[in-house]
Amino acid sequence: MMTTRGAHGLTRRDALGRLTLGFGAASILNLDAVAQRRNGNTTGRRRPVQTVTGGIDPARLGFTLSHEHICAASAGLWQAWPELFGGRAAFIRTAVDQLRQAKDEGVDTIIDVTTVDLGRDIRLLGEVARKSGMQIIAATGHWLDPSRSMTARTVEELAEFFVREIERGIEGTDIRAGIIKVATGGTIDPFAEKALRAAARASKATGVPITTHAPGADRAGDTQAAIFESEGLAPATVCIGHTDNSPADYQAGLVTRGYYLGMDQLPRGGPAPPGTPLQAPNALTWEQRYAQIKTLVDAGFAPRLMLGNDHSIAMSLQPTAADRLRLAQNPDGVLFVSRKALPALRKAGVSEEAIRTMTVEAPRRFFEG
């Protein structure tokens, strides 16, 4: 039964037990054995992917956006100050409207990479998914805003927390995480390194893949990859994110080694007035990003590319007035990929088959493991 044993063959008790016992040399070997059994897929069964409304066959993911946020905030803000978002009920209506529209225009699944320190509210995600009909995959893991309590955690404790959210549920619900998100700046600080190692161990114990926030201009994905590989993690388990704003040789290096690339901040290549939040001054243009995608597709890497907007329907990480500039820069919101990027890629000569590979087949294979 899927409630107690995943297709990867590791029971919840096994996973938690291994983590509680810690990660001595012997238990690392055990986790490797678990991962090998899973990758060997001796049963022939597909591992279900967890959405906030339940586990589904990866074949049902359909058109998938690889990196989005219903709401990006800080831990506890929804509970303490919902008025900042216009009130919970009003925000839910807005999010449901936008996701219904996205569904109408062909988006089947959104990977919401909002972690606990980004103000994730799993009940809110659940309600938005149920009311909109959008399939939403929720994330465990950690972003760039560790509290003192999180900074104090050991690698083993962080891994235990991630596995708890994957195997048991999030925030006291039975909604389970379907992906592990981790983040670093251009250089990797001590907390980020712990989070990366914990993500690798949780992924090996559960079979759930990892997606990262990696500033591409700083080639952060290379350093992340080195840490994952020192933990014995297979590159095909990881999507290095924000790779659409990065040098071509960096993209080629990672994808050649077997990593998925998240071309997932595509709206941010457009013109924006100075002071627009999240818009890097030297960001690659839309045209440059599409040309890089075309080059990678022509080189045969479409099966390793995933597309996304990194759009937040609401975001409280900057003053409210400045946030209006962010929304004005991308009026299509989560539909930028469908409405703007895909037509531009077609015009640049990317085939319909390659587009389907990047938006449907690559996410499916990423979750199948």
Ligand SMILES: [Zn+2]
């Ligand atoms: Zn993001």
